[in-house]
Amino acid sequence: MRIHMADTLNLPASVVAIGAFDGVHRGHQKVIKEVVTKSKALGVPSVVYTFDPPPRSYFEGASILTPIQEKLRRLFELQVDHVVVAKFNAAYLARSAADFILELSRIHPVEVIVGKDFRFGRGREGGLVDLAEHFPVRVIDSVCCSRGEVISSTRIRRLISRGEMVEALSLLD
Ligand SMILES: Cc1cc2nc3c(=O)[nH]c(=O)nc-3n(C[C@H](O)[C@H](O)[C@H](O)COP(=O)(O)O)c2cc1C
Numbered sequence: 001m002r003i004h005m006a007d008t009l010n011l012p013a014s015v016v017a018i019g020a021f022d023g024v025h026r027g028h029q030k031v032i033k034e035v036v037t038k039s040k041a042l043g044v045p046s047v048v049y050t051f052d053p054p055p056r057s058y059f060e061g062a063s064i065l066t067p068i069q070e071k072l073r074r075l076f077e078l079q080v081d082h083v084v085v086a087k088f089n090a091a092y093l094a095r096s097a098a099d100f101i102l103e104l105s106r107i108h109p110v111e112v113i114v115g116k117d118f119r120f121g122r123g124r125e126g127g128l129v130d131l132a133e134h135f136p137v138r139v140i141d142s143v144c145c146s147r148g149e150v151i152s153s154t155r156i157r158r159l160i161s162r163g164e165m166v167e168a169l170s171l172l173d
C-alpha cells in the first residue's frame, strides 16, 4: 500500500472511496471491500481518499477513534493499493468543489463509491450530483448492526463515552 499527500497522485485508472473513515468501522469496511473487489475485477488500482484529522474532529472537536497510523493499518489489512491523506486544515477546507473534482480527475476514477450523504468542497458546496457529472458514482446502502441501527463513527464515539465498550468494539470489528 502506498500513501500520498493530496494533489500528488496520478493514475491512468482507479476505483475510489472517499471519506473520513474514522474507526474504519463495519460500514466503512463494506465500502472499502466494494472498492477493492471492483478494482481487482477491473485490474485497476484501488484508492481510499481520506482526511486527517477527520472533518468532524476539526469542526466539532469529536474524539478520534483511529489515529492516522491505525487507520492506515486497517486500510492495509483491507488490501487497498493507494491511500491519499489530505491534511484537513484551513487552507484545504477552503478549496472549492471544482478544485476537488480536478484533483480526482488526475486519478481517472472508473468508479467512485460513496455514501448517500457525501458532500465536499468549501461550505460543503458539492454533492453527489456534482460528482456524478464527472465520474461514474455508486452509492452503497448503509450497514446496520444486529439491532437494525446504522453504524457510524458518531454512534461509536457515543457508545465509548458511555462506557459501552463491548458494543462499540463489535461495530469496529
Ligand atoms: C475540498 C474539500 C473542502 C471541504 N470543506 C468543508 C467545509 O468548508 N466545511 C465542512 O463542513 N466540510 C468541508 N469538507 C468536508 C466534507 O463536508 C466531508 O466531511 C468530507 O468530504 C468527508 O466526507 P464524509 O463526511 O462523508 O466522510 C470539505 C471536503 C473537501 C474534500
Ligand SMILES: Nc1ncnc2c1ncn2[C@@H]1O[C@H](COP(=O)(O)OP(=O)(O)OP(=O)(O)O)[C@@H](O)[C@H]1O
Binding pocket: 018, 019, 020, 021, 022, 026, 027, 028, 030, 031, 056, 113, 114, 115, 116, 117, 118, 140, 141, 142, 143, 144, 150, 151, 152, 153, 154, 155
Ligand atoms: N454504516 C455504513 N454503511 C455503509 N457505508 C457507510 C456507513 N457509514 C459510513 N459509510 C460510508 O463511508 C464513507 C465515509 O463515511 P464517514 O467517514 O462520514 O462515516 P460515518 O461513520 O458516517 O461518520 P460520522 O458519524 O463521523 O459522520 C462515506 O461514503 C459513508 O457514506
